[in-house]
Amino acid sequence: MPPSPKVLARLRFGAPLDPRNNSLNFIRLILALMVLFAHSFHLVGAGNGPGFKGENLGGWAVAGFFGISGYLITGSRFNNRLGTYLIHRIARIIPAFLVCLVVMAAVFAPIAYSLQHGSLHGFFQTPTTPANSIFANMFLKINTYDIAGTPAGVPYPGAWNGSLWTLYFEFICYLIVAFLGTFAFVKRTPWAMVAAFLLSVAVWANIQRIDPYIQSNLDFNLLARLLPFFLGGAVVKVFSKKIGLSWQGAAVSAVLAAAAIFGCDGFGNQLAAPFLAYLLLWISTWLPSPKIVMTNDVSYGAYIYAFPVQQLLAVFGAYHWGVWIFTVVAVFATMPLAIVSWLAVEQPIMRLARRRV
Known part of the structure; x- marks a missing residue:
């Protein structure tokens, strides 16, 4: 006979994450x-900005996203049938992504093209055409970054959205967890x-030895770099029934994360992934969050736009104004x-998906 929930609560080292009372939306x-x-x-031509151990602030933020996502998505997979899980994941990521592609092609790019050329003459036929910018990227893999030669005359020309590329690899992580x-x-x-997490770290640690066998495939390299962060969050999730979130656990995680990051050149960031995920989840248990953000997750929209x-x-x-x-x-x-x-997009689509499965 399994122990009662009260007994499990006493045995658990710390409290579990309350899905209705946390600041994960705010953290994201x-x-x-x-x-x-x-x-x-x-985008203002001021270099890479602050960072450490091979990642700027954006790289570390993406690692945090993947860690939190790994925790939440693994829970979703383990609590749902495969079909339901995939429908929920598609509903969460694809519709808003497609709308963003349309907004860039139908609003942002025409404005830039008009400023650049004085009119919209030729806009719809100039490579990369607006229609092709949507079609070429609609399956999450970003194949084209410009639209009709815009944006131009800026410090970082030829790219309308340098954030969307990570979504392709996040969805691959969804599929990997679906398979597992x-x-x-x-x-x-x-x-x-x-074991899956350690294998992913080992792949990244040996990526230079693997590259000759895959012709230094960029997609493989990017997935190898990001997957450990996702699986790090998954590791925290699978231990969550035995190990809750506590300040003691956070202190230990901080020490182990620092030891991995500063002690293992080349793969320490990835090795630290479970401890970094634990820290973010623990922070979400005490960090105050605006109530409106707790019930409205605008982080994805902020990321893609x-x-x-x-x-x-x-x-x-x-860009002449300076970074700040x-x-x-x-x-x-x-x-x-x-x-x-x-x-208008994310919340209604997700509600519809939940009602249909």
């Missing part, structure tokens, strides 16, 4: 704005996910789009 919004800030340096979840032993023992908003500002010459003013204006210009994306 902060991470999205960190990416915006990191991109500001590139088909095996009963993966659900029965947390050590199966630990920040870069094109910043580029449009740059087209109008805002440029960033503040970009935040205020991005948030209305993020809110509309949540209210």
